Amino acid sequence: MKGKLITLEGGEGAGKSTVLDALRTQLAQHGIDAVVTREPGGTPVGEAIRSLLLDPARAGLCAETELLLMFASRAQLVRELVEPALAAGRWVLSDRFTDASFAYQGGGRGQPLARIAELERWAAAGVRPDLTLLLDLPVDEGLARVRGRGPADRIEMENAHFFENVRDAYRARAVADPARFRVIDSSRPLAYVLAQVHDVVAAFLDANGAARAQGARP
Template sequence: MTTPRGRFITLEGGEGAGKSTLLAGLLDVLEHRGISVVQTREPGGTPVGEAVRGIVLDPSMQGLAAETELLLMFASRAQLVREVIEPALAAGRWVLCDRYADASHAYQGGGRGQPSARIAELERWACDGVRPDLTLLLDLPVATGRARAAGRGETDRIEIEADAFFERVRASYRERAAGEPRRFRVIDASQPAAAVLQMATQALTTWLAELPA
């Protein structure tokens, strides 16, 4: 018998949205249902990806061109798809990923001003048709997210950007969610962590109930 293909779930959101905290809770929900889950992140998730992450987030890399940043993100993503995501899905496992291609549309597109057609073409090529089945977008005001991120200590190269950059990122995320309402579930991430987990768990549970048997 052919092994049923796994499902691909992504978490998206701006700085301080609480994605890392939420991942653990969602992982528990899926595993309690007997689902085998691979958890990963972007940029990163592979040795190549983690090396790229070090470059992209290094505050000393202020001279990194927007085009270079975009290509690095998709280089990391191409490796993640081929080394981790696609093999897991083909084996019937589910993948839970902290950010994916929507992040490039938001950060390198909305934030950096890279053309949407360019990003879409890179996504087509690098991701090889692998798209999320469900995306949970953790949405919150930029000021709230930045205050949370500041409390974590040292900031990275992305986090030191101006508020206007993150407002464009947020607007881009919300635009993508509005354009694909069947894939996206928007979560009010300005609430306390426990409330965010409850809302995200409910969204995930409802989506799971809608899947074909």
């Protein structure tokens, strides 16, 4: 049986890294040794592309180039890591996946959604998450968190209007696909956020008992 792909999405400062660590621990308690990755990146090729995409010195990168680079990294990740892991029955946790392109390059940059959907079918080989946790919080709060953790990367340097469009795009995708998305209020205290995530994933595990057994490492 194929494994499961769980993705974390959200705007800047949403707390994805903290939630990802908690998720990995929760799955391990159920005997699931998950493959953990991130986007852009996750492979040597992808990490090289990530450095280019996030470099503040690359302010002149056009929207079309950004979109194609995101999917170039994703194409490598899917073929080198995600598809082999899922085929072997492993579970995969990813910090961002294709929804991020619909939000950032679609909502933020104004790239046509039909173009992104076609790239999803081709470059990402049609791979879609089984569960997506959307960590949602007001843009001003997220940007305040980002400012408190060091120099901003190229995308973090965008203005609030850009990130409002990103947030709107994420929320629209969650409304359009309620079977896959679970929206978590990331503006709440960390203990509350982690409790909500735990409950969502516990329910997902219960609903996928057979897959859970397949995903467990000997």
